[in-house]
Amino acid sequence: MAGAVCLTSGGQDSTTCLFWAKQRFDPILALAFDYGQRHRIELEAAQVVCDLAGIPLTVLPLMILRDLGGSALIGSSDTIQASGGRDGLPNTFVPGRNLLFLTVAAAFAYQREIHDLIIGACETDYSGYPDCREQTMCALETTLHLGMDYAVQIHTPLMHLTKAQTVFLAQDVGAMAALKYSHTCYEGCFPPCGMCPACQLRARGFTEAGVVDPLLQRAAAWRAERV
């Protein structure tokens, strides 16, 4: 099998992708970015998930995202809102963030003679994220190929899945045990707040799938210990 670079954030989608990738590529190199996330818990979750998957994780600093500003997900005191940015985009939107992540990932892959990149982008998320669209990924693939003179394939196993279907995929590829340690909450807490848009979207997917979220089981156990 050929190798692949899998973008990893410690979240539900990229965790599912890591295990999807394990069935198809070898070796897999996980790549996460340190861009001054307000919540360090994200990078910690990425590390635990990769350890469970037996996949080495490289964390590259990408502080330029902070300098580009305009996003509430990057350390600041702005309140997170589901919407409120320009043209109704959520103010968590960093313009072209996935383009930047994938361009760096492609250069990282080039240096290692790897041609396959995996990202948990999903058009279900497209409410606010044009850099998650399939059309964007296809255009980027062409651009990277031309710009590096090196063929790159971007795999997006979640692109057309509903959140419930992503839960089923996680079961199929054996990602459930690792999802226990994945991180989703915008508030950056464990146990997760359960109220923010990210927590609610995750909960909706598990509810629709009729599956208990292992992260919430872990949270319940954590609470029970402390009563």
Next chain:
Amino acid sequence: MAGAVCLTSGGQDSTTCLFWAKQRFDPILALAFDYGQRHRIELEAAQVVCDLAGIPLTVLPLMILRDLGGSALIGSSDTIQASGGRDGLPNTFVPGRNLLFLTVAAAFAYQREIHDLIIGACETDYSGYPDCREQTMCALETTLHLGMDYAVQIHTPLMHLTKAQTVFLAQDVGAMAALKYSHTCYEGCFPPCGMCPACQLRARGFTEAGVVDPLLQRAAAWRAERV
């Protein structure tokens, strides 16, 4: 006139582009990247050139280029060679470097509601740089538009010019006085070494144009003072 973001390196080509841009856009924001260049003289040259042009310069840190490795232009003790990289590419090649620069520039422009980007990319350089090709630039324009849901135009005034024609353009747009302070030499010296591929390419352009390079005039004056 609408505004534009002009990528700036302190070199001959981007200096010429800055003055080309001055005739067409207002305001112009110059953008340079600090990626741990071995020679700090490049960023100093960018600042002097921008001061002479009356254009504000923003320097954004982009240290990830150093982490991506593999380039002799980034601080290291490797000898610079005209060739020697994979597939005969010069080992000064950072895969997709211009893609990264322009993707960041596009996000920077987005935040300021600017739609025009200017870069001194040139197919004459294409011997080793696929990320300088017109085809790459067109594909990237499409990708940025899709990925940010925001139209961006990438202007490449030097794309089809020979090095001699670039010298004539510099005369036409009034860039000659600023070229006196531009920096080209791979060795990072002033006066320039005159021997490295970059110095020789620059010299060939001025010779073919039958024009004296103002940088060499400045170097001659500097030497005369020290005799």
